[in-house]
Amino acid sequence: MVDLNRRSLIATSTAAALGASVAGVASASESEIPEGDTPGAPSVRGGLKRFSTTAFGAEVTGPFVFEDGSLLYSLQHPEAANPEPFGRAAVGYFSGFNFEFDGNNDDFPEVGIPDTQEKQRRVRSAAGQYEVLVQGREPIGGGDELLGVTQTPDGTDITQSNFAGTQYGAAATNPDCNQFVPTDEDGTEGYLFTNWENSPGNISRVFISQDADGEWSADPEDAMNLPNTEAFRELGGTRINCYGDLSPWETPVSSEENYAHPRVSLTNTVGDVVDAGSGEGLLGACQFWNRPNPSAIQSAVDEYDEVDGWYIQGYWAMTGVEFLAYYLGADPVDQADESNDLTPIGDVYPNPYRYGYHVDFREPTAEEPDPMKYWVAGRASWEAPDFLGDERTLYGCSDGDSKGIYKFVAADPIPSYDDTDDIEGTLYAPKITNDAANAAEAGERNSPADTNLEVEWIPLGRATNGEVESWVAEYDDVTQVDYLTTHTEYDADDLGQEVAYGDAVREADLEVIENGNRNYITNEEIVEWAAQYEADGPDGVDEALRRVPFLETRAAAKEIGASIEFNKAEGVDSVDGAGPGDFVYFGISEFNDDLADETGDVQMDRVDGGVVYRAELEPDYNVSTLEPVITGPDFTDGPEDADDALRNIDNVYAMRDGRVLCCEDGFGGPSRSYPNDGLYVFQPNVQVDVESLAIGYGRTGEAALSASALPTGFSGAAVSVSVSDPDVAAITGVEFPDALGLTESEVSDDGSSATVRVADTDRSVEAGGRNVPLATLTLRGDGTGTADLEVDIDRMDDEAGTAIDANARTGVLVTGPPTVTGGAAPTDPDGDGLYEDLNGNGRLDYEDIEILFDNFESDSVRLNESAYDFNENGQLDFDDVVDLYEEVN
Template sequence: MKRVALSLIASAIALSLAGCNGDDGAMGAQGPKGEQGTAGQDGVNGQNGQNGQNGQNGQDGKDGSNGANGAGLIRIATVPAGAEVTGLFLNDAGDLFFNVQHPADSNTQTESFNKRPYNTGTVGVLTGVNFNQLPRNIVSTPVPASTAEQQIVMSAVGQYQILGQTGDTFAELGDKGLAGGLGVHYGINTKQEIIKNDNPDFNGFISTGENSGYLFTNWEAYPGGVSRLKMSKNTQGKWSIEEAMMVNFDLVHGTAANCFGSVSPWGTPLTSEEWIVDSAVDTTTNPEWNNPDDHNTDEMEALMAPAFPNPYRYGYIAEIKSPTATAPEAVKHFTIGRYEHENAVVMPDKRTVYSSQDDTGGVLFKFVADQPEDLSSGTLYASKLKQDAGLTDPAVTGFDIEWIKLASGTNVNIEAWIAEYDNITTADYVAGKTSYISMADVQAWADGKATYPTEAEGGSPVTAGKPMDNRVAFLESRQAARLKGATAEWRKLEGLAINHNRALEAVTGQDVVPGEIVEKAYMYIGISDIDNTMIDGKGDMQLSSRVKDCGGVYRAHIDTNYNLTRIEPVVMGGTYRSTLSGAERCDVNQLSQPDNVIVMQDGRIIIGEDGFQGNNTLWLYDPKAK
């Protein structure tokens, strides 16, 4: 501040008053005001005060998707006790089909809509809701609490309608019914019933009109099969069955363990044989198949009786051609390889096919057809993975992909090789040897040898000493891939899924998806168990055991030529609690052994569980929540 000096007169008066103690005299007249004194210098600024303490962080806002655990998960439905969720399929009209596989036969509860208990394999659909127009504010259905809730299908939206159950004959349809029963399989030559299948799996809907079509369903057993239901929907969204049949596979020697599947871009169902190939990761292939003392294959032997089955006739992707014809034609595509197929997905180019092997030590395969819409000829590849450096936790660890070419082939040529094993029987079995392709054969092929090894060198009696060919790549695909350097370490590599329109728009730039510009598209992959060969500290996959049997879902980016270049985690189950038992090992509000997935038009994904929860869940997950 500026200081003002006192005038001289004021100073004199002040001094005289301060210097004596006498009586004050009378005040004189006020003198004239003195001149303004010279301004003083500015004072120095004071030091800044200390900063106040930061306030506490506010709480995170709730996830906009209203998920059960704040991670974008919505519990769309639960299935009855003992069952897993299978057969996920979403058609263009927004109908969501899914099945109740092998529910407990002790379930007795019914509800007013179906009036039937869920105590056997069940094929069904959610009615009264269009999943292609599903809002994002859906609230999860509760975890079943009462015994009654635990024995039925509970859903957050819609009403589950039973379309058919194991053994249903649809007698009310007369000659359009199914005399033998839904999911019942017979011997090709004996025509005798072998098994009544309790395991409906894949569903694929082929539309014939706005509210009508054919529903194809896989029945997973040994032997397996596919049913076809002709259906129509009324104005209230309820379906009626008009015709029922089991597809005839006799001309392709029957099928084995039809698991998941897909519908090709040209409208044909692709059913997957999850045939147990018995090709362990590092041991001799098919050593016991024709052992007369091995009774694990009795049901497959009954399929072909009195002939003995050739194992190389099973383990493929089969295409059901002319699906709406009176008698659909089935063709097995040996070109896509032989292994435990979970399902195959065809890209919008109608040539590129990805297929998963559901086993311990499995491989992710790719097939590229020579011509669009024709899977009978092309080239088979296997994936080689490179794990992200310095990462092991499944929730954050991804893999780069390299594709290794195995071989090119045609169905015709491969079947000629298969036929060479048709006449092998139990009489040809020799303990300690194999009547089929041996590991020495596979190694010789991988090493580029000119001829197959002799029997003395460990070769098969069928090919011993003969010129080398590519049968190994197509008939023992996992071993061929492994010895060529591919990654054979997946554990329970389950369903693969894309949204055709999203993939097409992302790759071509065409305006296909209404109201959204899709610049990146992905193939989603369900993994039931992240354990065994994925966490053993060996090879290309060296993940931690934190998630283990709770599993998770991955995605793979679809490149400009429909090639997959990288796999990364999307949503994982919670921490696996090995000290607990039963359903408690995985959090009921998070994934527990996801099996199959489908991708909605808006990019959300639907996930079905094959876990050990009291009631497995059908989840809806929004990747945008990540």
């Protein structure tokens, strides 16, 4: 992502950093990186190896790995003084290199740190030569357009040379996400979709192909800027297109990082504004969206005698909003110099509720692909989405200070909807619940390197995509003139004639500070939505208020106590088609500010270099535990700690062999001896995992014991599994895959534990294998309840006999209740720990509701509260019957 505000603060330090020299090359591992002031910072649970450093001034963004293992990434906003071709924004690939997809970082040599000016001015790798495919502002499509440059409806390029005013980054200087959609079976030709992180935003599509020697080339004649099509313009266009995803249905998705969306700054809530009777010191940028010259609100507030100035979060991201109006066809306002004066735009103006979504191209190879936005998945400063293999679940990261990670779950697989307006689902916000994340009140602060985050997901609301867009459309006709006439006593005829624009803007600003912007959803509506939510739940709010969590996602989530305190959540990804047992990786670029202050659900030591978390997908594609696997350096650390550690994670990209590409966005910051960002490859430790399992009372089930990946092969292992509560279940047997030559097991007399020993005498387990089965345990449910299946690794060796550094992961066992009817025992069809199938026929139907109702006072129900608490309020009541009925309907 491009953080213009932060970047301006560090610009003065980069010149001094250029040319600094400390020799040394090191691969990072948990034992090799010394700790800083915060315990465990920096550290890695696995291997970390630097693949590339980028050119001076640039971030590493938009990695993509092709089917043959070749790699490309974007050269985002490099300094113009770099030698060609590294002085202009570009997308390039590494010629002569291919990942081998064996899960092992031995397939490339590590590149050293850039310890000279010549090295710092170039894109470098020890595994292949960076070759430029496309560069911003190059002519495309016959010369009528420039790559990455958005145009007005009459075909005028929207650049600062053609229009006066502010622009979010110079046009076509910020290429970010890249996604490739092949048009042939071999994956050697197709369309490259690239995000351009500007306002107006852009997504380009360029045809590229690979020759017999493995070299890629682009065809600028077969290229287009998608926002310049009528279909995209009718949607309202796009802005600040950051990272994205390639969906499981093979469509490119672009995320809008609308940094200007905060209603309130930092940790404040809308309720704070209403309680105070004023937004002074509290409001965020979006309250001034339709103000003439909106990005100047910060300097205006600082100058007004009537209020004490404060930091208006997101004000700097208002740059480019008026250029977005020109994209939509507005007449340029009368501007005498490079800065916008206060003449209001009154004919066409962008609707703020049209920006801050994920954009999908459902027919990416069509002559002109039509875009659609996931309005129903929430509005934020989206850095990245991750669509999972169930084709229903989406995780997203909202970049910036005091922001959230969110989840959306569709009612049905998303590609199954013929009309995207019909996509229906529930939007969720996170709640961090574990005491270890918030131990400051007890007089201690835990290190984020050593502390998991336990997450519960709070439902914000349920709607269809079409419903949300209809709510959005109600604000389409609001302009800058409305900002003045709504918040002053003047009418449109007065402005610029009887009343100077400056006087009207000042009066309107002070009114908005006092009572909020009445042109959009009001503060009072958000507070009322929260009150009704607390009283009656997300489905019990008035129809007119259902829009609130979808259009004002951050404000709504904060109002009901969600943990909206992540700082710069910049990455989320999992392997393509990820399913239960796979990992989702979350990149938090900086672990500071609201994560390390005295308030909120997370109060831990700060690590300015950030943290990468991973979370295992559960059977229902939920994640409930974020486990730190990479911790960056403290900014008090010196080069000896920071030079070879991952700093300020940006994009994360999970390759199909389980390794993760980690991109940096920390250019010019402290700690290192050099200013350049890099691309690192994370090789996770081997994970030995026992499958979680739900079984009925008195029944048996099987749980697989497996290794997540074996990049260096496998010769044998000795592993034990134990049941934490033997009263819940017992291990009754062990079976082994036929491929393993020598096997042995021993089950304790009470069934509380089993030890397995295996040897791969036939060398049947290949290096690079993923999810390799080691054994299958049979368990019997002896009592209703939950127990952990705990794994202990005695020894595990690779094919050379060297000990494998492996982690054990605990599984969860749920034993269901005994029969209610005297027939079959109830089952848990969706694996959520609740036993919806009371008649034991394997599905939820009306008979299950009748059984629960008729037997509600029986011991078989009352003594198994956790199995039938469908409304999850911690007790059994008739609302559980109602909730089960609603599941059927």
